[in-house]
Amino acid sequence: MKELESFRVNPDLLKQFCAEVFEKLGLSDIQANITADQLVWADLMGIGSHGVTRIGIYARRIQAGLVNIKPDIKPVKETSSVAVLDGDNGLGQVVGVRAVELAIEKANKYGVGVVGVRNNNHFGCAGYYALKAIENDMVGIVMSNAPSTMAPWGARVPYLGTNPIAFGVPTKEFPPILLDMATSIVARGKIILSAKEGKAIPEGWAVDPEGEFTTDPELALKGAVLPFGGPKGSGIAIMIDILSGILSGAAFGPHIGSLYDDFSRPQDVGNFMIVFNISDFCPVDEFKERIEKMREEIKSLPRAKGVEEIMLPGEIEFRNYMENRRSGIALSPEVIKELKEVGESVSVKFSL
């Protein structure tokens, strides 16, 4: 088994495998490719918790009829700059890309585009959608609510999700600035991966069902993860739920269906995306010059003890991206086993 631990696969072939699986599950060619691209992108960025390891659960939900493979995604409310998009219970990535494209279109015309999304499913890394804004020389903010796993400040049981927020900024030089974070101390996906790999989690990440700190990922998944930064992070997570869930007309708090544990109904996840067209604020070149100045200044600051290099948001992930494009994506034996199983269930052979 030893050599399997560092097994690296070609990202393009991995994407092709994923797309084939999704097509066999009944998704259109376009939907399958969007979803495969988003998942492999997460693995390229080194965010394995949100990468191809999610294919298994997506497939099971599609096979159980809980995800609409032919969704009619359309705005149910719309002004020039704002839209509420009904995802029609489509796969999260498919709906997410449609939403950010609509926000970009509106930003292009009116300076800002805001799209709230209801009736969506788990859409993976929020950063992927913010990157679409970056690619259009725009600044993007992408939020999502998520199934209840996190205790609000002052409580000891879950109510909020680990509601992520991403913030993307185009730059003159590679890499762009891309903040992509859960509002929990740590992404719940990392606890799921630790559980799959049988590894303990650090103290302070989560409490067990009795409200006591635990290092056992299985108990943590049954208990509650905690918000980052105490009451402030809890407040940010509430903000994300109010915008993504309550304002967009999706479910919120504990009313969102669990991705893994609730096979009785669709998830009804909500998203909220805001895209700003830079050129309606200032010349794009000037903006990028100023960003480069900020980057150079921050990176050359005197460092805290034990810090080798000051990193801007997304910098580590884009380094992973370049390295993983070159050397392939390292998949654990557990994830490979998962991929083989899901492939077999739809007669697509995993042989990378």
Added chain:
Amino acid sequence: MKELESFRVNPDLLKQFCAEVFEKLGLSDIQANITADQLVWADLMGIGSHGVTRIGIYARRIQAGLVNIKPDIKPVKETSSVAVLDGDNGLGQVVGVRAVELAIEKANKYGVGVVGVRNNNHFGCAGYYALKAIENDMVGIVMSNAPSTMAPWGARVPYLGTNPIAFGVPTKEFPPILLDMATSIVARGKIILSAKEGKAIPEGWAVDPEGEFTTDPELALKGAVLPFGGPKGSGIAIMIDILSGILSGAAFGPHIGSLYDDFSRPQDVGNFMIVFNISDFCPVDEFKERIEKMREEIKSLPRAKGVEEIMLPGEIEFRNYMENRRSGIALSPEVIKELKEVGESVSVKFSL
């Protein structure tokens, strides 16, 4: 001196005193009243660090000719939903109120209003401007950058400000939801107040100029405060500076003039305000019903150890508000001394 420690003043008389001081400093009646209202509101909310204790420094900067008392505040770039407002170096509160009013007007017409502000000064509590959105049945996000006092994650010297963000949500029942937070572990205003009152600060809030933790507020003010929530809070603070400073065309990072320490130039603070018109997303009544449901559910969750009541963002502050309206605002002897001095400098007697 003992009785002075609990000296409570009538908020309306305090506001009148402040407005008179500002009028004597050359501000118009309207400008003076806006600024007085904003500062006294902060004291009513129990945020003394951002209340009337700031009048002294505002007055000194006006007297030194560093703030424009007759600003020509106008959009320098504008689309239907977006504007960049040049504050023309007016007093922060005056420019801030104009900015949020413009964002509200745009949101009313187009569903969302976004206003970036350049050439502004310290505008006090961000929550005050978000409250204006609330009063119009809108959801508001208000951000500002601030003079460099906070070390980005990985650095040991200041670069960022304690860049605050406020998020306001109208509700069916009092109080509204109002998150209003600095992105530092603690608002620098609290360290300033501790220094004025000669009190030690808790370990972990700040580092001294050598990068070591300190409990001495004077050393902390010379060193750096730290972002809340480690790299995530640091990322949020960078996001706020990019939107408020770089995108809006204001100064950013260490290029913002210090309120207290730099009398050689205006501050050039930047703000960024986003206002969402609820009725363009969903019926306002429905929105408010759902918010009440969330509030009731969160408040009735099992509590963490040592927690008497789970509080939503702004709940403590609005309780302070009601109590301080009833009983008067408690001012420390140091703040009263300050007010007397600034009053004397413009021949307005402090006799509350």
